[in-house]
Amino acid sequence: AQSVAQPxxxxxxxxxxxxxxxxxxxxxGNPYLFWYVxxxxxxxxxxxxxxxxxxxxxxxxxxxxxxxxxQTSFHLKKPSALVSDSALYFxxxxxxxxxxxxxxxxxxxxxxxx
Amino acid sequence: xxxxxxxxxxxxxxxxQQVTLSCSPISGHRSVSWYQQTPGQGLQFLFEYFSETQRNxxxxxxxxxGRQFSNSxxxxxxxxxxxxxxxxxxxxxxxxxxxxxxxFGQGTRLTVV
Numbered sequence: 001a002q003s004v005a006q007p008x009x010x011x012x013x014x015x016x017x018x019x020x021x022x023x024x025x026x027x028x029g030n031p032y033l034f035w036y037v038x039x040x041x042x043x044x045x046x047x048x049x050x051x052x053x054x055x056x057x058x059x060x061x062x063x064x065x066x067x068x069x070x071q072t073s074f075h076l077k078k079p080s081a082l083v084s085d086s087a088l089y090f091x092x093x094x095x096x097x098x099x100x101x102x103x104x105x106x107x108x109x110x111x112x113x114x
Numbered sequence: 115x116x117x118x119x120x121x122x123x124x125x126x127x128x129x130x131q132q133v134t135l136s137c138s139p140i141s142g143h144r145s146v147s148w149y150q151q152t153p154g155q156g157l158q159f160l161f162e163y164f165s166e167t168q169r170n171x172x173x174x175x176x177x178x179x180g181r182q183f184s185n186s187x188x189x190x191x192x193x194x195x196x197x198x199x200x201x202x203x204x205x206x207x208x209x210x211x212x213x214x215x216x217x218f219g220q221g222t223r224l225t226v227v
């Protein structure tokens with residue numbers, strides 16, 4: 001069965017520093033991978049996705065993610081963190097060899113310290 | 115284009131009661147998925163509907179059910195509510211195509227007392 005792991009419950013980064021939020025996945029076929037962000041009392045907002053092609057994917061708000069097939073990872077990155085990036089981040093995967101459902105990780109809370 | 119709309123935003127129910135949540139997808143989207151979000155478990159997949167048919171189902175008891183109407187609007191029902199059903203219930207819609215992302219509503223916060 002497909003699964004997603006976000007190994008860190010919380011990540012703290014100083015404003016202006018680069019940030020990384022980790023995600024690993026397990027699927028039987030090829031993955032479609034997604035990152036979402038959730039602000040308090042809101043639904044999830046789509047940030048970026050990997051379908052095929054370039055391993056480095058660029059998304060909204062200056063975020064990017066790197067797909068690494070050998071390590072089955074899809075880490076979210078940003079070169080310079082902003083306090084407004086503080087939120088809950090979810091990685092998600094869909095297995096192209098299986099059904100249509102998108103499975104989410106448990107989320108990583110990102111704190112950007114001023 | 116209007117986003118995904120979930121109603122109501124907040125609900126308080128008593129143990130043993132039942133509840134129905136509603137979701138209106140983005141116009142043209144035929145796939146609607148439901149998720150339960152709790153602090154300890156993250157987002158857990160409940161079920162997905164496509165063109166009025168349940169396409170996928172998560173590992174939830176039969177007390178959780180859903181349906182989709184011909185206009186793609188979806189409802190989720192939880193019967194015999196338990197305290198542990200307190201959660202944020204999120205609905206998401208998707209367009210056609212395997213690589214399409216899901217668009218989420220703001221959720222319904224259900225509190226069972």
